[in-house]
Amino acid sequence: MDRIEVNGRSYDRPEEPTVVVCFDGCDPRYLDAAKKDNVAPFMTEELLGFCATSAMPSFTNPNNVSIVTGARASIHGISGNYFCDIENDREVMMNSPEFLRCGTILAAQAAEGVSVAVITAKEKLMKLLGHGLPSSAVCRAIETGGSETWLPATSPNMYGPDSTLAVFDSGIRLLKERSPELIYLSTTDYMQHTYAPEAPEALAFYASIDERLRMLHGMGARLVVTADHGMNCKSRGNGELAAVWLKGLLEREGVVGHIVLPISDPHVKHHGALGGLGHIYLADDKADQIACVLRGIEGIERVMGKAEAANELALPFDRIGDLVVIADANHVVGTRPTEHDLAALDGALRSHGGFAETRVPFLVNRSVSKEHEISGLWNFDV
Template sequence: MSPHAETVQANGRHYAKPRAPVVVVCVDGCEPDYITQAIQAGVAPFFERMLANGSSLIADCVVPSFTNPNNVSIVTGVPPSVHGICGNYFYDVEADREVMMNDPQFLRAPTLLAAFGEAGAMVAAVTAKDKLRTLLGHGLKGICFSAEKADKATLAECGIDKVLELVGMPVPSVYSAELSEFVFAAGVRLLEERRPDLMYLSTTDYVQHKCAPGTAEANAFYAMMDGYLAKLDALGAVVGLTADHGMSPKTDAAGNPCVLYLQQELDSRFGAGATRVILPITDPYVVHHGALGSFATIYVEQPAREQVARALAALPGVEMVVTREQAVERFELAPDRIGDLVVIGDHLTVLGTSGAKHDLSGLTVPLRSHGGISEQKVPLLFNRRLQGVAPHRRLRNFDVFDLALNHAVAAST
């Protein structure tokens, strides 16, 4: 954290101070095939050029493959076992209440963005939804605002005001492709006007929850992105792009959602109150996925635990059931922020509590969602070649700042 050193340290990792501006983009719900198909359709010429001349890798995101745990992992450079954010919700056993983790008080590690700000770098972060802003901007001396509340940004709270004037766009709907476009547009304008040393742009997966890779709407979204990335590149930035998680169809062939209602199943076998199913995808914005993801955690007292685990594992649609200890080891989670069991749905199946608790009326197109292991593979892309990355190193999406700052080869121009 020394402001005079050549490197900045955060959570035990060292990051070189950037010589050119570094922009890291987290494209929410970016299954790699979205980019592949947009390139195939000929609507993403910059992506095509960037990946031919730069670097195209695949990385593992954090499971649960949800937005908050992954965005926080990316800006801290460490997994949830260190930073504590394992989902949007956990059950506080002692207080006997379900707790939402959008608040920075649940964050157990500083962000590298804050560390760079502390070290004298100019740092900016732009998120699509405001729910992420407070987590990502925690302790940050710099610019941090959301597209959703861009009109409310003040110098005191966000390090910037008059954002709509800067960007030249109105505040978009929270359920729209434009909410993400605003993030990119803001990133380009910030780079032009303020030239921050380090910038983090994080979009929302409204389009990916609705549209399959290669469809017209998905291609239009990636074509939009392609244009802004080309501008960031032309402005001389080192661009790193990854995703918080992938995205899979979660339906049968007819397009009906494949939902396994776990609380219902468990109540009918073990009695009401014997188990508590928590869905860490739940947050205030659930219209586009009905709070249905492929990851659930179960609180269940002994001695029933093993019996419950066996019953869950036998249900069609369940890919894996592990104990808290196994989940902590395999997925690097914080033991006090997950239940006694972790259940993961297969690539077509989402996990619910009970039918009455999920409003599916917002699902106007076949459900696509995430949360499981099947959405763990994400793109890890750079507009530069990389050097010094060990062969067979398991790459994570939260290595993106390390790779952009420590391994990207300077542009040859």
């Protein structure tokens, strides 16, 4: 049978029901903790587990889009939740398909007659993931719900485990009722933002996910479970936030600039719009001066010029700043304290976005080609 070509790669039609899960924020350390306490034996013992790398920036939307396109952001165009439109001096949200620069594997499979279903926790991803799908395909967000019998009767709370569990439960019911050939499930990372791997809440959450993955396996589904990014603690031992404030720094240097934090989204309760990567757009040619100052600041891992970042991180040149600032494992970057809703954070900050959060699991319930085992996996090599 002919393979399906998408963005320079080719894919088989699913020969058995295939479920690809983007387990949002599943740092491998959650699986390590679950394994130690033996609360998720299916994920940690029975599935074949590999280490994979998520694409920079290690944020949700760019990596979900990488997984469904099999491509880096330089190809698909989604470099974060926002970019700065310099000509019109405004921040532009990139969560609608007009910003996508290539087609998806899901749409290409659907165009070949494969029955495709997408279920996401958050509405912000639904339009991107559903781009190009025919009306016969399923594309629903748990957040907004729908009248279908396989969806929850009422929308579960986004700030807790229920939203993610509802993604799995809806997928299981849908597989039973309509048996689509290809299902993409995308969860939310509230639990990982809120609880450390060894916290009882996190362990109970992983036990619940484990049961659901085992059910999908029992129903004969071919499973691929990966993640969009990992997660690190960004508060010091005394609970103080470990942030580098970029606006204050520009002001101290007397430089005019605009800062875009691509993690910003309508659901900020779990991260306060603080992540591991920020863009600085500069009015004047002061990139070298600011980069030099930033490199001397504790908590900054890399400062990259625009061309360097576009090349090395495979990012779209027109949707990144003059400087791309990347925090280390223990820090985040922000604008200034008063511009972040810090009071809304539940306890210590846990977040992602930098190199330190690009290690993700890649779990399968079928064998993987030798080439993948040897060459190192990306999370979008599904």
